[in-house]
Amino acid sequence: MRHDLTKMMKMIYDDVGFEDITTNALIPPGLHVKGQIIAKETGLVAGVELAVDIFAEFKVETKILKHDGEEIQPGQIIMEIAGDPRNILSLERTVLNLMMRMIGIATLTAKMVEMAKNVNPNVIVAGTRKTTPGLQFFEKNAIRSGGGDTHRYRLDDCILIKDNHLALVGDVAEAVSRAKKYASFTKKIEIEVETLEETLQAAKAGADIIMLDNMTPKEVINVLSVLENEKIRDNIIMEVSGGINLDNIVQFAKTGVDVISTGYITHSAKSLDLSLELQDMH
Template identity: 80%
Template sequence: MRSDLARMIYDDIGFEDITTCALIPPGLNVKGQIISKEEGIVAGVELAFEIFREFGVETEILKNDGEKIRPSQIIMEIEGDPRKILTLERTVLNLMMRMSGIATLTSEMVEMVRKVNPDVLVAGTRKTTPGLQFFEKKAIRSGGGDTHRYRLDDSILIKDNHLALVGGVTEALSRARKYASFTKKIEIEVETMEEALEAARASADIIMLDNMSSNEVTNVLTALGKEGLRDNVIIEVSGGINLDNIMQFAKTGADVISAGYITHSAKSLDLSLDLEKMY
C-alpha cells in the first residue's frame, strides 16, 4: 500500500511542484481543512492521514472512513508547510473523492437490499481501475460491502473461459480441488440451471449465477432445495446488476450479490481542501 501511495504522489509531482515553489517561500506554516461539498459516505481518510504524516503535515481526523457526511462538514483539519500541502492536495483529494464515491454507492445498494433480505451481502468484483484495486476495495468495505477477491491468489474462481478450455463443470471442479489448499474456497461461474446443479453435486463451495434473470435465479434456488443441496453451497448472483434491478435479485434469497457497477459506475464525491492565511 505504501509503495502504491508513493507512486501516485511522485507520478503527480515529477521533479517538483514548480507553481508552488515559485510562489510560496519556505519556512511558512498554514492551517487548512478538507471539507465535504455533498452528502455521502466518506472513505480514504486513513490513507490521507498516512500521506500527510509521511510528509510531516499534522492532521486531526473529524470524520472516519464509513461515516456519513453532509455538505460543508469538516472531514479533516491539517497544519504544516504550505508547500507540502499544496503539492499533495490533488493526489489526496482525488483518492478520497474516488473512494468516497464508491463507498457512497455501495452504502446505497446495501441499504436497499437489506430492506428485503437482511442477510444478503453486496460485493464488488475485480472490475477495478488498474493500480487502484486495493483502494477501491477498501472503499467498498467502508460503504458496508464485501470486497470479494482482492487478487487471483485469494481463492479459486472458475469462469466461462476456464470451462471452455477444460471441458466441463465437474472436471474443472475436480482439478481445482486437487490443486488448491484446503484453506481456499472454490467458486464456479455458471450460466444455466443444468450447470448450477452439476456444480452443486460436485461440491462447489460457491456457485456464481452469471447473467441470469431474477426469475431464473429463483428457479435455480428452488431446484437446489428440492435436491437437498441448497444449504451446502453459497449462491452468488452477478452480471448487469445496478440500482434499478438489485432489489429483484435481493428478493430471490441469494446469499451474495456482486456488481462491477459499484466501481465502474461510481461518481466521485465532491470534496475540497481550503487553506487559511499563512503565518
C-alpha cells in the same frame, strides 16, 4: 496498507516530477499553514486513513473529524491539516482525487446495501474485480466503508472458475476436480455458471460457491428451488452477478440468494466533490 502506500507515494512523486514548479515559485520555504478538507456533497466517508498516511509521509499533521463509514453533509469538515504549505499544495490534488473516488464508491455501495437488505436482511452485497488497476486496494476498502463485502482483492484470494476457464477445460465437474486437487484447504472454490444444468453439476462436484451469471431473477428463483428440492443447497453459498445495478438489485435480493456481486459500485460510482481550504499562513 504499507505496500500499497509505497506504490501511492511513487505515483505522487511521478506526478510532481523534479519539483512542484508553481508552488516553489510562489511559496517561500519554512512557512506553516493550517487547512481543512471539506465536503461539498452528501455522502459516506472513505479514504480518510489513506489521506492521513499520505500526509504523514510528508510531515503534514492531521486531525480526523469524520471517520470512514460516517455520513457527511455539504460544508462539513472531514479533516484538519497543518504543515508546510509546499507539501500540502503538492499533495492536494492527489489526496482529494483519491478521497473523492473512494467516497463515491462508499456512498453508492451503502445505497445498494440498504436497498438489498430492506428485502433480504441476510444478503451480502459484494464488489467485483472491475476496479481501477493500481487502485483496487483502495476501491475495495471503500466498498467495505459503505457496508459491502470486498469479494476478492487479488487472484490468489480464492479460486474462481469463470466461463473462459470452462471453455478450455470443457467440463464443470472436471474444472472443480482440478481445482480441489490444486488448492489448499484454506481456499474456497467458486465457479461461475450460466445454466441450471451447470449449476447442478457444480453443486454435485463440491463447489463451495456457485455464481449464477447473467440470469434473470426468475431464473435465479428456479435454480434455488431445484437445489432445495435436490437437497443440495445447504452447504453452498449461492451468488448472483451480471448487470446488477440500482434498478434491479431489489429484484435479485428478493430471490433469497446469499450474495449479490456487482461491478456497478466501482465502475459506475460518481466521485463526490471535496475541497481543501488553506488559511493562517505564517
